Ligand SMILES: Cc1ncc(COP(=O)(O)O)c(C=O)c1O
């Protein structure tokens with residue numbers, strides 16, 4: 001039976017799993033495993049779906065890819081081709097965008113504790129927008145702008161007081177969040193007044209992000225309406241009219257057959273309708289609507305290929321452990337959020353399952369389980385498995401725990417595979433260490 005996440009295009013004439021027209025067994029052989037593989041056309045298609053919604057609704061918009069979901073030069077190059085913006089949250093992400101020759105005016109800089117060095121770097125490189133999170137940042141940014149004798153565009157991030165229904169580790173819109181200015185206590189208004197007073201900051205609008213991996217539109221609807229409300233209040237109270245309303249990202253994707261999020265573009269349709277509806281009740285001009293999708297752009301496009309190694313049977317009715325050559329170092333999400341994924345047997349994704357196993361990694365942690373109750377056909381060492389939908393927050397959150405080198409990343413498009421991040425070597429992993437006792 002075919003996994004729901006796959007289509008007929010995923011099976012080649014040999015019956016093997018293929019991605020972007022390339023056989024996954026060949027990819028594993030050519031590039032080794034574990035391997036992150038992206039089907040680039042899926043990313044391009046999703047961007048087009050988002051664009052279509054805005055264009056049909058005839059509203060001004062900006063799509064800004066949240067590059068924390070997957071950051072590498074290659075992805076900045078793809079999204080630049082598609083003509084969208086990106087947001088970054090660190091000097092490292094910014095550097096990667098610079099290395100990819102991404103137009104810096106299309107970069108927004110987020111973060112709840114941006115350092116002076118990061119702000120200086122952003123201003124020096126002409127980052128298009130700084131999304132201001134707190135009072136300390138207003139102070140730092142004013143100083144940096146003063147020193148560099150320049151100005152920059154900013155947005156104010158507010159906490160809309162909306163609890164989204166997602167894992168508590170990835171909810172951000174509730175009042176008790178570390179991100180953004182609180183509305184109820186008047187923090188957001190104070191921030192507005194300070195920014196309007198600054199001759200160096202050009203305020204373009206208001207931002208909120210309610211969380212990640214959200215499955216339905218209710219929270220977005222409420223957040224969108226709240227943002228228009230804030231914009232209307234700022235106009236009537238302070239004479240400031242927002243040119244942009246940024247609703248953040250967070251559109252959930254389907255990782256398993258049981259999960260039923262609405263399609264990413266449907267979230268956007270609902271958001272746009274809510275904003276248009278609210279704006280028409282006010283005297284505001286239609287602001288540009290910004291979205292910041294991360295997971296929904298890159299998650300479903302990503303696959304992780306693993307090779308099966310050891311197997312442990314435990315008498316007494318326990319599920320066997322089947323170990324692969326990766327694990328929590330290349331995908332921390334199962335251990336961190338109890339995230340679930342589906343995995344298929346690459347040689348024959350339609351092969352009937354004969355058992356359920358615990359798919360575990362090679363890291364020295366009992367919690368290094370990639371999937372419990374994973375149905376699989378009979379596997380043997382050397383077989384290749386493909387975990388689906390690993391494109392977001394997989395490579396981005398990879399670590400060198402146990403000093404395991406991180407996997408390579410390959411982009412596949414039109415039957416061609418290209419390495420976009422090379423595999424780390426053991427020498428890469430120890431490259432930063434210095435000799436404490438000067439022993440040669
Ligand atoms: C401010 C902001 N925008 C966008 C995103 C992207 O979220 P997602 O990957 O869930 O679309 C995040 C991460 O949650 C975020 O913090």
Ligand SMILES: N[C@@H](CCCC[NH3+])C(=O)O
Nearest residue numbers: 068170212213333392393
């Ligand atoms: N890293 C999280 C999402 C956090 C989003 C960042 N604000 C995940 O894997 O689901």
